[in-house]
Amino acid sequence: MPASGYIGRFAPTPSGFLHFGSLLAAVASYLDARHQGGTWLVRMEDLDTPRNLPGAAAHILHTLQTYGLHWDGEVLYQSERLDFYQHTIEQWLDSDLAYYCNCPRREIIAHDGVYPGTCRTRRLRFAPDHAVRIRVDDRPLSFVDRLQGQVSQSLESSCGDFIIRRRDGIVAYQLAVVMDDIAQGVTNIVRGADLLDSTPRQLWLYHLLQQPAPRYLHVPLIMRRDGEKLSKRLGSTPLEADQAAETLFRALRLLLPAVPDELRRALVDEQLAWAVEHWCPDSLPATRQILDPTTLQG
Known part of the structure; x- marks a missing residue:
């Protein structure tokens, strides 16, 4: 156990590839763990084998690494338990x-x-x-x-x-x-x-x-203007590796206040380092849903 006593985790389901909605949950969980000097685990919730998409688990792990979200220890697969x-x-x-x-x-x-x-x-x-x-x-x-x-x-x-x-x-x-x-030994859970x-x-x-029981932090779901979860429709598009810095910056703008514009041009590791230092979940609205600002234009 880390000196802080904090152990968090991100547990995706490989029924699809990592999309922007699930990236938000992963980033929030990661920032909360690293801000408190804790351990961050990744677990693959692959019990519903008929729904698992071939190659999805490997794609999710590769995407997390591309976005600078490096986990501690080995990945646990529920299907093996x-x-x-x-x-x-x-x-x-x-x-x-x-x-x-x-x-x-x-x-x-x-x-x-x-x-x-x-x-x-x-x-x-x-x-x-x-x-x-x-x-x-x-x-x-x-x-x-x-x-x-x-x-x-x-x-x-x-x-x-x-x-x-x-x-x-x-x-x-x-x-x-x-x-x-x-x-x-999970002590803190951050999820949607x-x-x-x-x-x-x-x-x-x-x-x-x-x-x-662990401590819980349930972050608001990001909704489209039409009332649909961001993880649906356009938000379910698999994340692209060559757009990692731009996409991560967009995620940070939704999760943290006053993200400096110059961070947009930074590498993902630099963006995450800034976000870990400035992580403040109390700044999020205490609601279950918030609208994605990009859907409010026009």
Whole structure:
């Protein structure tokens, strides 16, 4: 562990190449770690193998390096850790903290997205097409986000017992991300505000695993004027290596106040060095979304 005690991470999904929206999340995470003299890890969230794009993981790593975002240690691939997740799932099934479920999606939709607990007492046995759900209760789960402030949610009323292994056998994001963050000693998580509402589910899993939760910083999503996430449509275009300095400068202008114009002509390492020194997440608006200034022209 670094002297600062700070361990952060960036965890892309290789279902596509790195685009501008995901670059913003990576840069924010990197700056927060380096500003505090901490370690910055990269983890590939590649569990959903049918959606993984061939070559995407390698392209993401190459792009991060091109943009000066050099990580510490080896890259962890979730697809190589299936036994690790499955061991905990089996323990929770044996202790009745989790149970098998064969409810169709339409039943959850009929209850406004909140699972009604249909299979809670059915004692279903294993079948290849059964999901696994974790039991929740009505206690409020709260945390103070470093930017967004107090967040509180009751899982029983907001989502109900949630899935930790899907019907197709794929381990759910909520479980894998928590187990890997614990295993890697992650202390601080910086990510997009679209994941803010899923954080209480992760807090519940930290509680069951008897581990402390990290500190969270959810940065606003950059939206187009038409209300679409920047990661969609034009924003999903793969980043180009020969435009790294220009694109990084644009990202820094969105994440930091008063970025000097002369930094536009600097190399990516020089831009990042300036940004690490001047990183101040408190200067970001405490909202979930902000408009991309480039879409406000005209």
